[in-house]
Structure formats: structure tokens, C-alpha cells
Amino acid sequence: MPSLTLLGQSLVSGLFIGGLYGLLGLGLGLSWGLLRLINLSHFALVLLGAYLTYQLAGTAGMNPFLTPLLIVPGFFLLGVVLQWAFDFFRVNEFSSLLVTFGITVVIESVIQWVWTADFRRLETPYATLSVRAGPLFLPVTEMVMLLVATALSLLTWAWLRFTWVGKGMRASVEDPDIAAAFGVSPRRLALLLSGVGAAYAGVAGTFVALVYTLAPSQIYGWIGVVFAVVILGGLGNPLGPLVAGIGIGISESLTMAVAEPSWAPLVSFTLLILVLVLRPDRI
Amino acid sequence: MTLRHRGFLSATAGMLVLALVASTSAAPSGQPIRVGGTLALTGPLAATSLVHKIAGEIFVEQLNKKNGLLGRPVEWVLLDDQSKPDLARTLYEKLITVDKVDLLIGPYATGAIMSAMAVAQRHDKALFHHTFGIPHLAKYERQFPTWAIGPEPARTFPNLLFDALAASAKPPKTVAIVTSKFPSVHFMSVGAREVAAKRGLREALYLEFEFGNRDFGAIAARVRDANPDFLWMGAIGLEGNGLLEALKKLDYTPKIHFYLYPAPGPLALAPEGKYALSTTVFEEHPPFTASPVAAEYVKLFRERAAKAGMPYQSADTQAGSSYAAWQIMEAAVTATKSLDDKTLAQWLRSNRVDTIIGKVRFDGPNNYGDDLSKIKQVQDGKWVVVWPKEFAAPGARLIVP
Missing domain, CATH: 3.40.50.2300 (Response regulator)
Incomplete structure (x- = not known):
């Protein structure tokens, strides 16, 4: 029988990994749900953000938590440019898979060219820093990551729900013609949303650099579970990926604690299959 | 023979030697x-x-x-x-x-x-x-x-490793085996489990995880709970670093720890990698x-x-x-x-x-x-062979903290 400490620690671990899933899924879900683009290059942008954090903090000596100040504006512009290109070439939901996969491969090659295929680790005092809460240890970086994921999810939700821009975006998705009649420009809003999604990838990249050792092929490591998170959370719902991510993270972690760790991946995909069977309208 | 003749003969001999040397190290020619x-x-x-x-x-x-x-x-x-x-x-x-x-x-x-x-x-x-x-x-x-x-590394290598540990200052009595299901890793870990049992080590934990696993938090919590004398990590690539970093976040340092096929650089350079053990057939020190x-x-x-x-x-x-x-x-x-x-x-x-x-x-x-495998250990941020003794780096020996 696993001890309460073990269960508690696993719960904490699942909560934090769920924060990462949520952060990774936020931009992807917005793009898929509101722009109808399945943007695989989101994962490549995350890793590019991670390598830039590594470069800025590891080589230039910048505080890693400040690197988003430089990365986010650049990534916002990159997202805008990408969306402009998708519009220009009339990329639709289906072809976006292929196109963005191509962009992913290009970004992976660029990363390998600049930083080589060898592993890179950002050594910072935060990497293994934990605070103690009774018998439990709370890793500081992961805690900040969860807070940032929660804050960004809530802010995005509020932005879409309460601002004119957000309402315009939702209206464009539901009925582009009527939205246009009210003066909404779907194209401009798409550029803005794509920029925001790419900026979120940059933020996620900073935390990936802080928590993990980097390698170019890591791009593909999270695709499966983050797709599950986005679909479970509901496309275009900014709070959904975080909630689903935490749910999956905790389920995986508890499975590792009480049963075989090798069963953990089954959890997320079983949940995904169940949702697809019972609620096919979520896509 | 005059000096002049001697000089000529010396020069001729020299040229012959040069020609001979040139012919033996001649640039290769023909179809590649x-x-x-x-x-x-x-x-x-x-x-x-x-x-x-x-x-x-x-x-x-x-x-x-x-x-x-x-x-x-x-x-x-x-x-x-x-x-x-x-x-x-x-x-x-x-x-x-x-x-x-x-x-x-x-x-x-x-x-x-x-x-x-x-x-x-x-x-x-x-x-x-x-x-x-x-x-x-x-x-x-x-x-x-x-x-x-060798033809049976799942038997020969764990025996070599447990021989090294048995000869150390603190031979382990309990073992935790945590292994990736990556094929070339998994069968070695299963072999290590069998060898450990035959040699009388008590199994405190046996866990398998999927190759590509990134979240080692719960696995680390189980290792900490088991608190074995010796941790065998059937790891390939960065999995070893993943577990060690997760253990560090729980303020736990494994006593004696081994990683099967780690990424050597990240493990040697990580502070948590201190005294980590692994396998090798070549390292950049004498006698190699x-x-x-x-x-x-x-x-x-x-x-x-x-x-x-x-x-x-x-x-x-x-x-x-x-x-x-x-x-x-x-x-x-x-x-x-x-x-x-x-x-x-x-x-x-x-x-x-x-x-x-x-x-x-x-x-x-x-x-x-x-089986020419040897046991190496991270000492002062570098891998050095510690076992068998005749292959150990000059002055190096197995350190058991």
C-alpha cells in the first residue's frame, strides 16, 4: 500500500506537470478552435523558445525568468507572419497539418544547425530548488510554471469573454459573415490571435528550458499528450487545456505511484478515446 | 675514401631512405x-x-x-x-x-x-x-x-557490477531496479534483477516505465520511499538525468546509483550525477x-x-x-x-x-x-573507470559515499 506521503508527492508532481501540459496546449487550442488551424509548429516554437532561453540565460547570463521579455515580442511577430502566410496561401484546417509539420521540420533543422544535436542543459540555481510543505517538496520552477499557466489561461479567458476583440473573435468563428457585417475583421483578429499563441509558445519554452535538458528532437515528445489535453479541454476554450492538463497529469502521476509507471501513458489516451466516443462534438 | 666521396654516399643513402619512406606512406591512388x-x-x-x-x-x-x-x-x-x-x-x-x-x-x-x-x-x-x-x-x-x-551481457555485466560493489567499502544489501522499456535496456535490467536475487540482494523496488517518459516525479517519490542501498537505473539517454533531477527536488540523493546507457555529458556535468556509475569499454585515460x-x-x-x-x-x-x-x-x-x-x-x-x-x-x-565491459564512475565531473582494478584510471577507485 503506497504511503500518504507518496500519494501526496505524486499528486503534487501531477499537478505541476499538468501545468506544463496546460501551458503547451493553450496556444495550440486557441489556434485550432478559433482559427481552425492545427498548428504543429507550435511545438517547434516552444523548443525554439527553450533554446533561446538557454542562449540568453546560459551564455549571455540573463536571469531566465526575464528572458520572455525578449522572446515574447519576437515570437508574437513570428506568429503574425506565420498567420499572414497561412492566409496568403489559403491554408485550411486539413492542409495546416502538413504545412505546419513542414515548418516544424525546418525549425528543428535550424535548431540542430545552430546548437547541434547534442544535449543542452541550462544550469540555474532554480533547476532543483524546492520548498518544503510538511512531508512534501514543492519544486519552485514548476510552481511558478503552474502559476503562469493559470494566469495566462484566466487572462485569455477574460480577454475573449469581456473585450471587444475577444467577442469579435468568437463571433468570427460562429458566423464570419454576420461578424463582418458588424465591422469585425477576421483577418486582423487572426493575425493578433496567432501572435498571442506564438507568444505563449515562447513562454512555455522558457519553462521547458528551466525544467528539461534540451535536444532538437524533443519537439515531438509532447505532441500526443498535448493533443489529448487540447481535445479533452475543448477547442478554443482557454481554460480547458489547463483543467484537462492537470487532470491528465494527476492521473498519470497517481498511476505511476500506485501501479506500474509504464501504464501512465495509457491514462491520457484512454481518457481521450472515451471523450471522442462519448462526446464526438468536441472537435 | 675521401670526405667528398663520403658526403656523396651519405647523400645518396639519405635520398634512398627518403624515397623508401615516401613509397611506404605514398598517397593512395586509383579508384576509391x-x-x-x-x-x-x-x-x-x-x-x-x-x-x-x-x-x-x-x-x-x-x-x-x-x-x-x-x-x-x-x-x-x-x-x-x-x-x-x-x-x-x-x-x-x-x-x-x-x-x-x-x-x-x-x-x-x-x-x-x-x-x-x-x-x-x-x-x-x-x-x-x-x-x-x-x-x-x-x-x-x-x-x-x-x-x-559478450554473447550474454544480461548475465555477465550485472555480475561484473555486483562484484565491484561487493568489493567496495559498503556492499549494498537492498536494490531498486527502475528501468525503461526500451528493448536493449529492458533485457539488461531483467538480467540485473535475476543476478541481484541470486546474489542475495533484497529487492526494495522494481519499476518499469515507457521509453520517452518525461515526468519522473512519481517514480522519484517511490524510489525515495524504497530508500535502497543501490539504485539500478535502466536508463537510456536523458532518463537518468530526469530521475536524478526529480530525486533532487525531493531532497533525496541515492546512495549508490548506476545508469545503464546514459547521455554521458549531461550526467557527468550535472551536480546530481556525482558518483554515478555506468558501463564502458573505452575512456580517455590510461590504460586505454x-x-x-x-x-x-x-x-x-x-x-x-x-x-x-x-x-x-x-x-x-x-x-x-x-x-x-x-x-x-x-x-x-x-x-x-x-x-x-x-x-x-x-x-x-x-x-x-x-x-x-x-x-x-x-x-x-x-x-x-x-565481454570487455568495465565500470566507470563520475568523479570530479569526469567519467573514470574504477573496475576492474587493472583498468582503473590512475589513482581512481570505486567511491561509495
Whole structure:
């Protein structure tokens, strides 16, 4: 029988990994749900953000938590440019898979060219820093990551729900013609949303650099579970990926604690299959 | 004889010596001998493949600076299998049927070597390969494994490791075995579990996780709960670092800890990697570097690795095995004066070859010979061999904290 400490620690671990899933899924879900683009290059942008954090903090000596100040504006512009290109070439939901996969491969090659295929680790005092809460240890970086994921999810939700821009975006998705009649420009809003999604990838990249050792092929490591998170959370719902991510993270972690760790991946995909069977309208 | 005559004779003799030297190290000429192979230049195995690329490039350059092979220059036809065994299969088919290479050198890693082996078998070609991890699957009679782990590494290696631990200041009484399900790792961990039980160690924990797992929080919590004397981590690549970092976040340091096939740089350089143990067949210190060939190779490897932008530039087990594969190929071709695959295979099965990883032979089951594995440990941020004692780095011994 696993001890309460073990269960508690696993719960904490699942909560934090769920924060990462949520952060990774936020931009992807917005793009898929509101722009109808399945943007695989989101994962490549995350890793590019991670390598830039590594470069800025590891080589230039910048505080890693400040690197988003430089990365986010650049990534916002990159997202805008990408969306402009998708519009220009009339990329639709289906072809976006292929196109963005191509962009992913290009970004992976660029990363390998600049930083080589060898592993890179950002050594910072935060990497293994934990605070103690009774018998439990709370890793500081992961805690900040969860807070940032929660804050960004809530802010995005509020932005879409309460601002004119957000309402315009939702209206464009539901009925582009009527939205246009009210003066909404779907194209401009798409550029803005794509920029925001790419900026979120940059933020996620900073935390990936802080928590993990980097390698170019890591791009593909999270695709499966983050797709599950986005679909479970509901496309275009900014709070959904975080909630689903935490749910999956905790389920995986508890499975590792009480049963075989090798069963953990089954959890997320079983949940995904169940949702697809019972609620096919979520896509 | 006058001084003038003496001077003339000396000059003539000198010229003759120079001519002789020049003829023995003459630049190779004629049609190049083409050696074909793939490496995972992109994809998840690219980090290690870069080591093999550098090793091969150094060897081919050295060969061509001497006399080539059979007096002919050597050309390495290297293709990128993108870390995909299925693509490796197609590319080896192409190397044999389209590029018409003379000799085959293996890809990296076990999955791709299996693919290449099947193609080589179909065309009766000899295959020299570097780091194949599952000897009992290497059934083809013309495949020659360089990584000398013996035919039964799942039995011989854990025994070597437990011998080393038994001889230490604090022999472990309990063991936790945590292993990736990656095929070449998993069977070794299962072997270690059996050997540990036979040697009377109590199993405090046995866990398996999927290859590619990134969240080690819960696994670390279970290791901490079990608190074993010895942790065997059936890890490949960064999995070892993942577990150690997760353990550190729980303020837990494993007492004695072993990692099967780690990413050597990240583990040696991480503060948590202190005193980590692993397996090796070559490290860049004496007695491995006692031969001038090995010493020169280590020097060149470090230079090339730095030039390639690799953060960790040590020549270790992968670099050693890779270079040795080329040495084996050269030895067979030079001794038989032939490029015929059957002739090369026959010679190799009845002769031993001196390489930088030691003397290797191919007359055992599935062309495997002795298990030349050693135990290495991270000491002062570097890997050093600590067992067997005769291979230990000068002044190094197994440290059990």
C-alpha cells in the first residue's frame, strides 16, 4: 500500500506537470478552435523558445525568468507572419497539418544547425530548488510554471469573454459573415490571435528550458499528450487545456505511484478515446 | 675514401631512405574504396550519432593520409537515416544496389543495426557495426559487432557490477531496479534483477516505465520511499538525468546509483550525477590511451568535437567502439588483401583484432567474443573507470559515499 506521503508527492508532481501540459496546449487550442488551424509548429516554437532561453540565460547570463521579455515580442511577430502566410496561401484546417509539420521540420533543422544535436542543459540555481510543505517538496520552477499557466489561461479567458476583440473573435468563428457585417475583421483578429499563441509558445519554452535538458528532437515528445489535453479541454476554450492538463497529469502521476509507471501513458489516451466516443462534438 | 666521396654516399643513402619512406606512406591512388553506411544525423538519436560521425571522419582521414586501403583511397558514403530503422533499411538497400559500395559500416543504434543487418544478409554483405545492444538477436553470420559486451551481457555485466560493489567499502544489501522499456535496456535490467536475487540482494523496488517518459516525479517519490542501498537505473539517454533531477527536488540523493546507457555529458556535468556509475569499454585515460593510436584519436576527437560545437567533448564508449569498428574493417581488408565479404568474414571469425577498446574476437555465439565491459564512475565531473582494478584510471577507485 503506497504511503500518504507518496500519494501526496505524486499528486503534487501531477499537478505541476499538468501545468506544463496546460501551458503547451493553450496556444495550440486557441489556434485550432478559433482559427481552425492545427498548428504543429507550435511545438517547434516552444523548443525554439527553450533554446533561446538557454542562449540568453546560459551564455549571455540573463536571469531566465526575464528572458520572455525578449522572446515574447519576437515570437508574437513570428506568429503574425506565420498567420499572414497561412492566409496568403489559403491554408485550411486539413492542409495546416502538413504545412505546419513542414515548418516544424525546418525549425528543428535550424535548431540542430545552430546548437547541434547534442544535449543542452541550462544550469540555474532554480533547476532543483524546492520548498518544503510538511512531508512534501514543492519544486519552485514548476510552481511558478503552474502559476503562469493559470494566469495566462484566466487572462485569455477574460480577454475573449469581456473585450471587444475577444467577442469579435468568437463571433468570427460562429458566423464570419454576420461578424463582418458588424465591422469585425477576421483577418486582423487572426493575425493578433496567432501572435498571442506564438507568444505563449515562447513562454512555455522558457519553462521547458528551466525544467528539461534540451535536444532538437524533443519537439515531438509532447505532441500526443498535448493533443489529448487540447481535445479533452475543448477547442478554443482557454481554460480547458489547463483543467484537462492537470487532470491528465494527476492521473498519470497517481498511476505511476500506485501501479506500474509504464501504464501512465495509457491514462491520457484512454481518457481521450472515451471523450471522442462519448462526446464526438468536441472537435 | 675521401670526405667528398663520403658526403656523396651519405647523400645518396639519405635520398634512398627518403624515397623508401615516401613509397611506404605514398598517397593512395586509383579508384576509391567506397564504404557505405547511415547514421542518425537527425532525429532523437542525432546527439550520439554525431560522435560516430566524428569518429568515422577521423579514421577515414587518417587512413587516406597513410596508404588508404590496399593502396586505394577510401570514401565514406554516409546517409542520414533520421533515427528511423525503416529508413535505414531502405538506405542500406540503396547503398548496395545503387551506390554499389564495396563495404558496409553500421548505423546507430540497435534498431537501425537490425534493419541494416537484414539488408546485408539479403545481399551476403559483411556488416561492421558499432553499438548493437541485443547480442542474441544478431543471427547473421557476416555481422561483426564491435561493442564487445559478450554473447550474454544480461548475465555477465550485472555480475561484473555486483562484484565491484561487493568489493567496495559498503556492499549494498537492498536494490531498486527502475528501468525503461526500451528493448536493449529492458533485457539488461531483467538480467540485473535475476543476478541481484541470486546474489542475495533484497529487492526494495522494481519499476518499469515507457521509453520517452518525461515526468519522473512519481517514480522519484517511490524510489525515495524504497530508500535502497543501490539504485539500478535502466536508463537510456536523458532518463537518468530526469530521475536524478526529480530525486533532487525531493531532497533525496541515492546512495549508490548506476545508469545503464546514459547521455554521458549531461550526467557527468550535472551536480546530481556525482558518483554515478555506468558501463564502458573505452575512456580517455590510461590504460586505454596507452597506445599512441588511442592517444592520438582522443586528441583529434576532442578537437573535432569542440569544432562541431559539442558541449561535452570526451571520447568514451561510443567514440571508442565507433573507431574500433573501422579498425576491425581495416584489419580484415589489410590481412586478406581483399574486399570480398566471404573472405573478410572467414578471416574475422578465426582471428583476433587489436583495437583501441582491446583485443576483440568473433568466434563465439553470434560472432560475440569476450565481454570487455568495465565500470566507470563520475568523479570530479569526469567519467573514470574504477573496475576492474587493472583498468582503473590512475589513482581512481570505486567511491561509495
